[in-house]
Amino acid sequence: MAYIDPHIHMVSRTTDDYRRMAQAGCVAITEPAFWAGFDRSSPAGFYDYFRQLTDVEPKRAAQYGIAHYCWLCINPKEAEDPAFAREVMKLIPEFLDKPNVLGIGEIGLNKNSRNELIILEEQIELAKQHDRLILVHTPHLEDKLKGTRMTMDALINAGIDPGRVLIDHVEEHTVAEVLDRGFWAGMTLYPDSKCTPQRAVDIIECYGNERIWINSAGDWGPSDPLSVPKCHVEMRRRGHNQKLVEKISLKNPLAFLGQSGRFILPEHS
Amino acid sequence: MPQPSCPLTSQQVVDIYFMEHRAKLLDVAAFLDRLERAEGHEGLQDVRVRALKKAIPLLLDSNCENHANRTQRMLELLSDHTTEPTPAAHTQSALGADPNTQY
Ligand SMILES: [Zn+2]
Secondary structure (H helix, E strand, O other): OOOOOOOHHHHHHEEEEEHHHHOOEEEOOOOEOOOOOOOOOOOHHHHHHHHHHHHHHHHHHHHHOOEEEEEEOOOOHOOOHHHHEEEEHHHHHHOOOOOOEEEEEEEEEEOHHHHHHHHHHHHHHHHOOOOOOOEOOOOOOOHHHHHHHHHHHHHHHOOOHHEEEEEOOOOOOOOHHHHHHHHHHHEEOOOOOOOOOOHHHHHOOOHHOOEEEEEEEOOOOOOOOOOOHHHHHHHHHHHOHHHHHHHHHHHHHHHHHOOOOOOOOHHHO | OOOOOOOOOHHHHHHHHHHHHHHHHHHHHHHHHHHHHHHOOOOHHHHHHHHHHHHHHHHHHOOOOOOOOOOHHHHOOOOOOOOOOOOOOOOOOOOOOOOOOOO
């Protein structure tokens, strides 16, 4: 079945992964800007990363018939030094008009610190000025509950329409609040942290299939670029119908990402 | 919110998932055994281990019965519940349990 993986870091994956994803039915991906596993030593490191996201990856994906879109930002792990973060943020407007850029992301918090929050607020403002969608990374493990609430407060205080924001990496203790406040929710399927395919389907069963999607967030760490189709298998194994699979992995991503005015599925282009 | 619904019967849930979760439970038991066999006692006092031991009884907590919210309650137990921003990020990583909670 054709599906969208709306959060995956292909710069960390091999071309073989593109091939395997295409074979599994992946037709489009969106790739948020993130922490590379080490801190970049200069803003120039980000300049080249943004070139990779807007120029190199779309070509690599196209070889397998996969449409590639991206999000730009400085990630929260590298936002503790506001002066450095602002230098990186200055580079973003130059790239915003590239055809595959959907918005600002994945912004958010990591350790819920004051400086991270300041840079988050400034990047929300950047999205607002350019009228762009926002993709939010929520913190890991013990920091997620607090960080998710702080981030939603910052977005609402900035006057952002929650229907134009996706809050990613939700779990059982954050999903209800995210949906109740009008945001979109993303579930990340990881082997050791975040959600397993089983728990993601449990969450859909408990909280419904509106304003929610699943993604692999495949990157350089323990992760699986085929976890989205594996979750589809889990849905079918439980007797859910194909309509639910399509809702979660095609209709919902299309509805949210379509608000960018740029996101088009390959067969529709 | 829709009524929580799984298309499977409870018997089918057991038939499909029992072996997988039996294995996961044995892994937890083996982890705790390994911890006790290992040299030194620091690990036994580690906040992560203390938090895990607090979380295990939630599996059988009668307050969870008929609410089916064990996962949510475990995640809440393992979370930082303060509301003010932390003054500074001294690390980039997370532990899996809140280091400032007395578990
Ligand atoms: Zn990510």
